[in-house]
Amino acid sequence: MTGTLGSVVIVGGGTAGWMAAVAFGRLLGPAGTRVTLVESDDIATIGVGEATIPPIRTFHAMLGIDEDAFLRATGGSYKLGIRFEGWTRPGESYVHPFGQIGTDIAGVPFAAQWLRARQAGAADALGAYSLEARAAQAGRFSRPIANGDSPLSRIGYAYHFDAGRYAVFLRAQAEAHGVIRREGRVDRVERGPAGIAAVHLADGSRVEGDLFLDCTGFRALLIEGALQAGWTDWSQWLPCDRAVAVPSAADAAPLALTRAIAEPAGWRWRIPLQHRTGNGHVFSSRHCSEDEATATLLAGLHGEALADPRVIRFATGHRTRFWSGNCIALGLAAGFMEPLESTSIHLVQSGLQHLLRMLPAGGPPAQAIVDRYNRTMTGEFVRIRDFLVAHYHLNARTEPFWRERAAAPIPDGLAEKLALFRAGGRIFRETDELFNEVSWLAVLTGQDAPVTGHDPICDALPIAIAAKRLAQIERVVSTSLTHMPPHATALAQLATNRML
Ligand SMILES: Cc1cc2nc3c(=O)[nH]c(=O)nc-3n(C[C@H](O)[C@H](O)[C@H](O)COP(=O)(O)OP(=O)(O)OC[C@H]3O[C@@H](n4cnc5c(N)ncnc54)[C@H](O)[C@@H]3O)c2cc1C
Structure with missing residues (x-):
């Protein structure tokens, strides 16, 4: 790399990947940086993650996203707390x-x-x-x-939105900024002197880059699979390790708030969107079985369930190094804390904002920059x-x-x-x-x-x-x-x- 960042490869097309794609496409595309996003149609996104906090409005403003268009496209609603x-x-x-x-x-x-x-x-x-x-x-x-x-x-406000629709909406924005989407399953990650040299797709093609963003969700294919950045476990502080989620019919008179309802072994969320309601039950598997948690969730629905309940297993904690070599993890690949205060999408945003201030100025990233980023993100997670x-x-x-x-x-x-x-x-x-x-x-x-x-x-x-x-x-x-x-x-x- 000399001067301008030559190419950025984002692996993963969930909320994190497409947020990164819009930001890099809009802010670095004009400077000549090539931005490619690789995602696999065979590997589903997490599909939840629907409640946000006010800083997302700053992020959208930075990317020139029109609020009305965004809310229409995502079936979104407003949130006051x-x-x-x-x-x-x-x-x-x-x-x-x-x-x-x-x-x-x-x-x-x-x-x-x-x-x-x-x-x-x-x-x-x-x-x-x-x-x-x-x-x-x-x-x-x-x-x-x-x-x-x-x-x-x-008035301070944020949004609820449909996570699947948000990714589609962001994709259109990113492609308009010149981001190239490559469909394909990453089968192998090739290491190089800087960290990652390229990813190899199932069709035999090879995608190389200067900087890699690991947005592969809980799989953490690059940052952990290839670079073993390590995991800092926080289950002793936050022991809930499962969620079961189900959409239900929309509320006729939706409240502009997320509900977090305590249950005997965790809590339920209820998120009103225009076209449906998002519901989930976060629980500790030591205190409640998946069947019991699902029954509690279904018993608490106000409207008809629109799909079968889906169980998601997770670990609470974060990558010990969010940035390693030329690879930075964002989203679930970087870490996870239960959505009690709707902070995960925010952590993608703040990770991106810090990263954009610390981009390598040519050549491999300076270790001081990498250390600084890791310290900053660790601090955000801890607080x-x-x-x-x-x-x-x-x-x-x-x-x-x-x-x-x-x-x-x-x-x-x-x-x-x-x-x-x-x-x-x-x-x-x-x-x-x-x-x-x-x-x-x-x-x-x-x-x-x-x-x-x-x-x-x-x-x-x-x-x-x-x-x-x-x-x-x-x-x-x-x-x-x-x-x-x-x-x-x-x-x-x-x-x-x-x-x-
Ligand atoms: C139960 C639960 C509730 C949540 N609620 C909230 C909330 O209310 N508010 C909030 O802010 N956040 C919430 N979150 C977090 C939020 O969903 C995530 O932070 C956000 O969606 C980002 O996910 P992601 O893009 O990192 O991962 P994913 O959505 O899992 O996307 C991963 C991507 O990587 C791709 N991929 C994986 N492996 C490969 C491969 N081998 N080759 C090619 N592509 C690959 C997949 O195809 C996919 O596109 C919640 C999370 C959970 C688990």
């Missing part, structure tokens, strides 16, 4: 909303003022102050509406893992699975977060951490994390005045809500937009 049902104890629920909650009060962050007032019995539940949480629960949605300082002007573990650790359910989770040791980073929160409700976001203070506040208070006392900085303001300010914020949110149409209306609007 995740509702955790029964995670503390059966019958209780809370929303982890996107976006901001409230505003500073007397120069003190909303979270601190709210916590103090809540402890004094002078504030409502956190969700009352979040437009996204209220709208999600009420089945309403609007894109941001420019309206001064109103919460309507900064998301800690957030997920918090959901399980803080529970008051009685089933053996849940008691085990409450009693199990937790990672040091999470232990520190919980200790800081316990001592006056402090939350500190680590550098580059995906989940911000609002997300942690929503989940920690939603899960009843213990907290003693409050931040003394609040005491400059009498509690009665703080309570009044909180009530004002709640009124603004209530008024804003009336400006948001039903989510179903916002989706119907997509068809109308096409006709304009």
Whole structure:
């Protein structure tokens, strides 16, 4: 390689492969880089992965993807957050909303003022102050509406979409940017001085490249099969190791939220799309058989099942080296954590964004770049893992699975977060951490994390005045809500937009 990156070979045409193809095709194609994607029609994609988080909008904007066209093509819907049902104890629920909650009060962050007032019995539940949480629960949605300082002007949202249709949609975009698709099964990976020299397809052809992206899903054909990058196992922190998934008939009045419903040995997801609902049950095979998990899933469906349930086995953890030689793993080949906070597709996006900042400038990649990438991605995975573990650790359910989770040791980073929160409700976001203070506040208070006392900085303001300010914020949110149409209306609007 000299100067321009000559050729990039992406192996795998699932969500990860096609996201990479659009990004590389659009951003590097004009500079003369040849981008080829190899996928096998004989090997199915994972076919799930339908809930996202707000940064995906930045990714789409970077790639010039039109939101309306994307939602129409993928049967997509809007998402304002995740509702955790029964995670503390059966019958209780809370929303982890996107976006901001409230505003500073007397120069003190909303979270601190709210916590103090809540402890004094002078504030409502956190969700009352979040437009996204209220709208999600009420089945309403609007894109941001420019309206001064109103919460309507900064609505945080993401999407649900059909994973299969998303890959088809991205493929069209990638091909329009000059990406070449090669259909064929990779039978052999040829090693070379830089790492990978070429992949050999079943028809006898050989595809060589300068840089290889392993997007072959759980198979990890290049990064592990050829390069043995190693696996860091996290099943001690997150022991669920199976999911069973089934689509069902669409909801007439879909909520703009993902539901995560706790079950005796795991949890179920429910994801509303325009043309169907995605359902799944993530569980621990030590606590529940595949038949039992399937029965629980089917019993919880609201509409008719549209296919046979499908069991997916997985391991939780990540490649010890995400980048090895001239090969970078993305998507399931890079690692996996259960979809509790819809983070896997985001990790593809962030892997790509880091990679695009660290591309080799000619010749083999510098080891310093490779090390930096691996450290960055490991950090991202670790911080998301800690957030997920918090959901399980803080529970008051009685089933053996849940008691085990409450009693199990937790990672040091999470232990520190919980200790800081316990001592006056402090939350500190680590550098580059995906989940911000609002997300942690929503989940920690939603899960009843213990907290003693409050931040003394609040005491400059009498509690009665703080309570009044909180009530004002709640009124603004209530008024804003009336400006948001039903989510179903916002989706119907997509068809109308096409006709304009
Ligand atoms: C149960 C479950 C639920 C999930 N839910 C969510 C969610 O809600 N939100 C979220 O963000 N993420 C979710 N994910 C993760 C998400 O599905 C994946 O991160 C995403 O789809 C990326 O998958 P992939 O492209 O890496 O792999 P895959 O979809 O498995 O694609 C692999 C590709 O590699 C190709 N391939 C494999 N071997 C060969 C070969 N020998 N030759 C040629 N081609 C080959 C296949 O043909 C296929 O095209 C979920 C995952 C699971 C398991």
